[in-house]
Amino acid sequence: MPRHQPGNSLRAARELYLEATNDPSARPLVVASWQRSIEYKVESGSLDAPYLDNPNLDSPLARAALPILDTLHEQLADDPVSTMITDRNGVVLSRKVSHDGLTTHLNRVRLAPGHVFAERYVGTNGIGTALASGRPVVIAGRQHYVEELREFHCAAVPILHPTRSTLLGAFNLTTIRQGSDGMLMAFARSVAAQIEAEIAAITSRRERALFQDYMEACSSARPGPVLALNRDLVMMNEQLSAAVTGPDHYALLDHAREIADHPRLEGTRSIALPSGRVAELRVSRCRREDSDAGAVFRVRLIGRAQPSSVVSAPPDRSNLGLVGSSPHWLRAVADSETAFVAGTWLHLLGEAGVGKRTLVEAMHRAHGAGRRLEIREAPLSDSPAVTERWLHDIEELLVVPSNVLLLRDVHLLGDHLRHRLTNLLVRRDGGATGQLVMTSQPSMVSADDGLDQLCGALVEVPALRHRFGDAEHLARFFLRKYRPSGESGFSPDALTMLQRCPWPENVRQLESVIRGLARRPSGRMIHAEELPPECRASSNKVLTTIEALERDAILRGLMDRNSNVQRTAQDLGISRATMYRKMRRYGIVPSSLT
Structure with missing residues (x-):
């Protein structure tokens, strides 16, 4: 097969596809997948499906899908068809197959739990192409990019979250028996719909359980302000919404979400709000369904809000000089x-x-x-x-x-x-x-x-992200520390970006950023475009070295191309869908780059 360099046009991918498959129909969705496979530099002559130890079987998708796959396995006994569920990254979470001959074929190409079948690694295939395109696909025979996969016929359907519409993973049917692709796809769509319906049912049961606990808290003898939330739902009574507004409102929700994400955190916790008040949170986990059902917070507000002039321009040092x-x-x-x-x-x-x-x-x-x-x-x-x-x-x-x-x-x-x-x-x-x-x-x-x-x-x-306004004071302090002989100053847009950054590594990370900026010539204002890429992402996740390099490459590409996502994706050799997924992962918002 002739080699094509990454960055070739869609026409080049179509020519390569026709050369390999002799398929005059050349569906645009499949050709576009071949183009991405070329850009990823996937070797068509060899299969490389990475293996991930201990794939997550405790996700909402897995909990909903695995019982359905067990039922299908009984119904398809001795039929040479394999059913699989994958996460959104293409990791095979579960595979059911009762035909020994098909099992041998699947094992030979490592289409088994733990292996990753994203397009980035194995090119055009049912799982990877459904996830990359966000559409149901049938990839049959020679439509597969890697030669070892061309004996298979695969129908895959993306599975979306019922309320957020975010991609959770995919359901995949694989067989080596040629037949009606239409029947294969109809079956795959039907099973995917069952899985999405079960996820919706689980979500509904969880939300009903949380709502029941919330109503019990609100109807107690002395309810006071009450908040209940999980990853998908926020509820608060009128007493809380009237008592906590503005920055206090967002700070309270931010803290409550972090507490709710840790199933073992219960009891009473106190947090300081931007206004100077203290919110005492009595945390109760919702145990009617599972640990993901959420938490109910009974809130007690202590103290009075300080005048806005005091809150907006307080002294920047404690008695200890901090x-x-x-x-x-x-x-x-x-x-x-x-x-x-x-x-x-x-x-x-x-x-x-x-x-x-x-x-x-x-x-x-x-x-x-x-x-x-x-x-x-x-x-x-x-x-x-x-x-x-x-x-x-x-x-x-x-x-x-x-x-x-x-x-x-x-x-x-x-x-x-x-x-x-x-x-x-x-x-x-x-x-x-x-x-x-x-x-x-x-x-x-x-x-x-x-x-x-x-x-x-x-x-x-x-954490620094909970110290409202302190990022500016710390940035000025560190600039004076590392540039003692020159003027220290930030433009308003630079200060806004510094305060908006979540600083997942806290003050240590902020000091490192300012130390790097201080090496530049002194005597002039520091503007937003001079800040490093890490200041333009909104994710609280602490990244590995490789992840940080990938995030910075994406940010620099977007800044160099005036926030054009498609051009940046092409230049980086990734698909636009992959680009958007990585931007969501790293908290990159294009509007913050210009």
Whole structure:
């Protein structure tokens, strides 16, 4: 087969398709898929379907589809037809086949659970082409791009979420028996419709369960403000909608969604709102269906909203000299400082990069005269010799009453070492001992953690995305720090973009961005177009190095091409559908790039 370079036109793909298949009908959908396969540099002479360990069988799609596939398997006994369900990335989640001969054929081409059959890897095929085009497709025989797949006839139908209409995955029928493609497609459409109906039923049951819990909360003797939500639904009573408006409204929903996403988080949690008030949330999980049913929040508002002039232009330093003035941040600093001065053992919870160590060092500078700050982390090895030395070191440091021991990232400790550390601290607690400060990430700590209960004070350090307005203060501070001899300033559009960025790696990430900007010539304003690509994405997800490189390539391409998605996709060698999926994944909005 002649080789065609990526970037060739649709006409070139059609010529290649005709040359390989001798099919004069050349359906546009299939030809377009061949063009994408060429752009992906898929080798037609070899099959490369990557394997993914432990595909997610706990998704709404899998829970709805697997019982239906089991029923079909019984109905199609000894019929040489295979039924499959895949996720939206083309990963085969389940395969049912009762014909030994077909099983052998499928295994030979790795069309089995865990393998990825997206077009990017295996070119034109039923699963990948249905997902890429968003349309039901039949890919028969030589219409497959990779030669090893050309003995198969496949009918695949995309499966959409019933309310959001987002792509969840695909249902696929595969056979080696030639016959009516129309019958194959009719069967595939029918099964896909059953799966979508079951997803809708599960969603409806979940929402009805949440609604029932919400109504019970609203109809209690003293209901007060009530909020209920899951990934698809938000409900609040009139008391809450009237009491919480503007930035407080969005901040409350933001915090509540994060809490609802962690099924183990229950009890009472307090959050600081932009107005200066505190919202106390009493969290109840909806257990009528499953952990995905959502959560109900009974809300109690504490304090009064500060005047807008105070909220919009507060001082940018705490009493410890730390930058930031959002109510949530100032409360965390004040609570930590009170515990530290009293000598109370303190546990600081917070995402990576929020400034937990910086806070401890600031408190030690201000209140640690004559006291020594010792910092230790989890041992790098689980070997008995290493852990014994580490525990002995911790005990020796705590013997000295004048020591302040900062034990960082205790969530990284293994269960056995964590248990031994807890026993060691129980022995030291109450006697002459140094002060202990521990840090960890909140999602890693269970409610019944014995190590956590040893601390007299537990303070949550807020993520930067919850510190409304502090991104601007921090950006100015870091620019003065890394460009001390030059003017420091940002244009209004640059400040808007900095404040809108979710900063998944928190203050650490913001400092890194400003440090890079400070290397440029001083004495002039920094504008939005000078900010790096990561400031233009709205996803809270912490990316791997490869994902960050991919995100930045997409962002730069869009900026260079005036937000033209199709041109950028062509230049990057990916389909437009893939481009849109990646933009959604990375939180890239074209309107924010111009």
